[in-house]
Every structure is written in structure tokens, then in C-alpha cells.
Amino acid sequence: MKAFCLLALIPALASAQESIERLDPALDAILDPDAKIETLCTGFDWAEGPVWDEKGQRLIFSDVPRNIAYQWKEGDTEASVFMKPSGYTGVAPYGSEPGSNGIAMDDKGQLYFCEHGDRRVSYLTPGGGKRTLADNFEGKRFNSPNDLAIAKNGDVYFTDPPYGMPGRENDKEFRELDFHGVYRVTPQGEVSLITKELDRPNGVALSPDGKTLYVAQSHGPAPIIMAYPLKDDGSAGEGKLFFNCKDLKGPGAPDGLKVDAKGNVFSTGPGGCLILSPEGKLLGRILCGRPTANVAFGEKGKRLYLTSDDRILRVALK
DSSP states (O other): OEEOOGGGGGGHHHHHHHHEOOOOOOGGTTTTTOOOOEEEEOOOEEEEEEEETTTTTTEEEEEEETTEEEEEOOTTTEEEEEESSSSOOSSOOSSOOOEEEEEEEOOOOEEEEETTTTEEEEEEEEOOOOEEEEEEEEEOOOOSOOOOOEEETSSSEEESSTTSSSTTTGOTTOOOOOOOOEEOOOTOOEEEEEEEOOEEEEEEOOOSOOEEEEEEEEEEOOOEEEEEEEESSBBOOOOOOEEOOOOOSSSOOOOOEEEETTTOEEETTTTTHHHHHOOOOSSEEEOOOOOOEEEEEEETTTTTEEEEETEEEEEOOO
């Protein structure tokens, strides 16, 4: 299955729906005043979980409803299938969002996946086969692992909301945990709970020094981003509010997020992608005109890739 690039239609579509909202002069150090939003590919059901593969010079991302991971390279006229299935290997139908969601790459170039349908965090071995890193907490299966971030020591932090379950939070057949947790799993597969206080934990990212864990919550009554101090043993202290999106207008909610080398937080949210200072000040927004799921830095931080509903967008960074 392929998704096609509609290059001839891009200028009209972009000018009608997409723009950059500048709210603070500090944004000029991150985005050029004349920065443009490019549409690279379109035609997906719900694009998610982007990661840039520097060695392969390609963007890898999920289409969650289709249970497919795609890849796109500069110069390609279309995105091609990277992996199918990507997140559910069962034989019976499994809800409307069975595929992989968040994808991440460690320092060795190994890919990790949050899988909705198979309800696990997995990694792709050099030979091409997947292995399970974790699929349960204290003997109870996860809901539907959503997004992940990898620490320098190999620990994986991930979120486990109900969005990939056929009945979501009301799923009486498959749901085993009575909360939606944020977890840490070591390279040896040891799972520990970071917090179960968030109703809908979603995106997750680490600060450049690895001492702060950011977690976005895509929950209508409390669309927030939290910051948790991390201890030397990988556990977390009490979280504090980093940013509240409740007063922002536009389609979408806090979802995927990444942190640049200077500590600026790029989080999807109302309108598209929010750009926040390390202190939590909103500097501006990349307005996408549609709900936007996640972001990734590419080409050694020179570009920002966005999975925005049915398409992949790109913006050049300073």
C-alpha cells in the first residue's frame, strides 16, 4: 500500500491552511522569519510516531489504523511500506487502531516500537525480526503502549493510554490494568511505574541532560504537559505542570513531543505544533490546520518533521 505526494497541489493547500504563529521574539532563534511549511506526502489514515534514521537518510513513521509503518526519503515521489504489519500480528480483527504508534531509535540505530494491537514495547533486531522488550506490568498486560523516549543508558520511558484498545477505556474484554500508566523499562526488560496519576498520558520526551521527563496528556478536561524530575536510579520525583493548553484554540490536543539540544520543547497540541522555551513559555505555533499527532527532528536537527493527520509536513530549523 502506498501513499502519494500531491506536489502540484501543495502551494494551494499550504497557503489555505498552514502558517507559523510568532508569539515571542525568541522564536527567531529557532525558526527563520521566512520559514515555510512543506507538505511531503499525503494519503494516510492517521500518521504517527515519526523518527529520523540518519544512517538511512529516511523518515520512518506509523499509520496506526492501517497497521503499517512507512518510510520516506528526500526525492521520493511517494512513501513506501517499511513494515507490515507494524503493531498487530493476530489473526482476528482488533479495533480501529491496531498498528504501531510511537517509534524511536537508540544510539546504536536500533528501532523500538509501541504496538497497540500486540500491546507491547518491541525492538527490531539487526536480522529483521522483532523481540518483545515488555508487554505487562506485574503480570497484567498493558493497555496499548503509545509513545516512548530512550535514555542514554538504554532505559525506555513509555506511556500506556487506552486509545489502541477496541473499546478504549471501556474495554471489558481486553483491559487488565485499571489505570493508564507511564513506565520505565530497562534493557533487561524490568518494568517500573513512573506514575499512574494521569488520565490519558500520551507523548513522552527527555530533556537533553536526561534529568527531566516530559509527558503530554491528551485529555479534554486537562490538556497539559507535565515535567517529572528523574533520579539517578531512573525513577521519578513529583511532577509539576509545565504547560497548560486549555486556553489555546485549534484542532488537536497535546500528543507527541520532542526536546531540542537547547531544551526547547516541540509539542503537538491545539492548532498544530507548540514551541515552548525550557521554562515553559509559548514562543509560537506551527499551525497545521488539522489535528497533528507527533514530531521528529531530522538531518541532525536541521528540520522538523510533523505527522499531521493524513500527511507528513516539514519545517526548516535554524
